[in-house]
Amino acid sequence: MLLLAHIRESDHAEQSVQHHLEEVAALARRYGETINAGAHAELAGFLHDMGKLTVHFTHYLKNAVLENNVAKEKMDHSTAGAKYLYDSYYGQEPVQDMVIETVGMAILSHHSGLQNFVQPDLKPSDFVRRVTNGELPHYDEVVQHFESVDGNQTKVERLLNEAVQEFRSFLEKISRLDYPKVYLNLFQKLVFSCLIDADRTNTRCFEEGETVTENDSERVFKEGYRHLMGKVGAWQQDTRKLNQLRNLMSDNCDKVATDPSGIYTLTIPTGGGKTFASLRYALKHALENGMKRIIYVVPYTTILEQNAQAVRSIIQQPEAVLEHHANVIDDAQQDEGQDFYDSAEHKKMQLGRDNWDYPIIFTTMVQFLDAFYQKGTRKSRRMHRLTNSVIVFDEVQSVPFQHYALFNAAVNFLHSIGGSSIILCTATQPAVDRMTPPLNLAENAEIVPNLADVADAFKRVSVHSHVGPEGWPAERISEFAQGLLLNTNSILIILNTKTAVRKLYQLLSGQEAVRVIHLSTSMCPAHRKERLDQVKSSLGKEKVICVSTQLIEAGVDISFETVIRSLAGLDSIAQAAGRCNRNQEREVGDVHVIRAADENLSKLPEIRIGAEVTADYILADSKFKDHLLSPMALKTYFSYFQSQAKREIKVAPKGFDYPLFSLLDGSLAERQSRKTKSMGMYKTLENHFEAIDSPTTAVIVPYGEGEEIIARLNENTGDFSEFNRLLKSAQQYSVNLYQHELQALSSTGMIHPLFEAAIFCLNKQAYDPDYGVTLDGQAEQAPYQY
Structure with missing residues (x-):
């Protein structure tokens, strides 16, 4: 009897278990080879659905697809492959045991998300409990069918021996790095990612009758760089001072692109052309080093949409760029322990997900962190796509404070193990090299020389503080804005909460001869884009007031004559100032800092602390009076902000007594008894991780x-x-x-x-x-x- 892995719904074509194992193994190998983990990934793929090698599962599958009769019993086909490795080869040699744990964990987790090697409650670990299960249904039949295929056992042993050599190389590499246990945990998650994506991709291709295709990223990058350099030639003819400065930033990026792979900072003042300059680095560096993807990680979807469109325009290959804004599918319940055939609905959810298989990707900081630390299998598919890539973190200061340790661990791993080059791109660079763990910045990491001189050269605004002990109600802000309209034609007002924005908009919207536009994250991306386009088309033609949350302040290419910013962190004020007189349309633009009374910041601790530090240490310090946005002022701000945030922002998540980083660095696992060499507590980490406080x-x-x-x-x-x-x-x-x-x-x-x-x-x-x-x-x- 032919034992089956899948039956296609459209025409009832059959895919045998053996073919599925071989095809997933080959695809996983391709994914894993970029980080010298090809044998690990291939071995995981070759054994992942070994538990389907039973007559019982084939009958179950035929009933589910042909008769639309899904049995209520749960079919555990994920444990057998891990158990087979453990029973046959565990306990012979320490490094081989680590390989078996790494590959075995990926296999037994491929329908549930990673499990624990060590339990925080001292119970037997998920891994040991399952691989030592002496009563796993149909296990003897599975082994008999698997070993009856000529060459299967030999292939397992060959891949295991090769994986041992890969693991030795990995151990040698991490022995020279701080926090080696962090790298081991992330390596195990990466092998898991390769398996998940290969399995889902192969199943989708079978369902759709397609073959797996490889994106021709080298061609995209070559063509893109050629088009970009054509624009450089034209822009270099522009003799205006601001554009000459932007060209200088761009030229610096082009020069550094030939330097070795590393983690670099690109501190370009607002309006300095970060998107263009970073793209120039990314395209050239990717070509020089044979990298597969360029990935932009941004804080807000507003920037994502704008920058993605700018890149499409530059490279003239719109089909090569993916925008990944949000997860439309809510599958918090969808991954846990379910097979594709629990229902046709669930099967579509599992297979209908994007896996970032594009040459150029724009995504958000939330999606980046989720790829590493969110529970389940859905987002984990994307993690391996972050390797062998150029990754540009646009507005890196937006990383949530409580997750800086996890962010730094992920970035260090992507560079040191994943072979990716990283650009930390912002006008307000946080002190990432002085955190725990610090980012392993390259020597001479800053791409822009003489930062203070560059900041002075880009100065286009004057900042006026109206911050006193009492806040301004919406009525006073409205009166202030209307007074400014006597001498200015466009005003951007940025407040910290959607409620405050809506209240002020309602007060302003009744004016005659003034276009008043509202922006907030309560609007979908297409709606916001339409409103932003309306603002841009109105500037210079009529009087305009735009009332917005902070979504507009970072990276949005728009220029107002005047900006009013509610008190926040100095980095936010600097970003807001970047929307004022952006292209030096006038000699000096005006930025007014106020304290809004209608904002409740009790559940926004980072904004609250940032506002307090700005008021107490920057606005109150006379030496910064005329240099509020200088590199020295920003450095001082971040120093005080980090000190106060450490005291007031709890790093450990609700309901958990330890920082999540302790689940990666082994410090918590070392206190527990264990029966494995691995110390990972990934299931516990993922169960407590949320990229933002309020999911x-x-x-x-x-x-x-x-x-x-x-x-x-x-x-x-x-x-x-x-x-x-x-x-x-x-x-x-x-x-x-x-x-x-x-x-x-x-x-x-x-x-x-x-x-x-x-x-x-x-x-x-x-x-x-x-x-x-x-x-x-x-x-x-x-x-x-x-």
């Missing part, structure tokens, strides 16, 4: 094309390609909602779930053309008219 859920909204996307998803088409296309498009029409917002809308019937509550869609009554998502369900239905 959110993406909801597709009925704005523009969002209505059609919702309608198509409601039809529940069985076409995988169509489903993938809809999910990618839906990112532009999604809003991330906090749990209390989701509950409020659900209680009034304003949200409806699809695909077993894996995707959520918003009703029309809850999406306002002015404000975006509105919790009262009373949104205006007529399009907003200017």
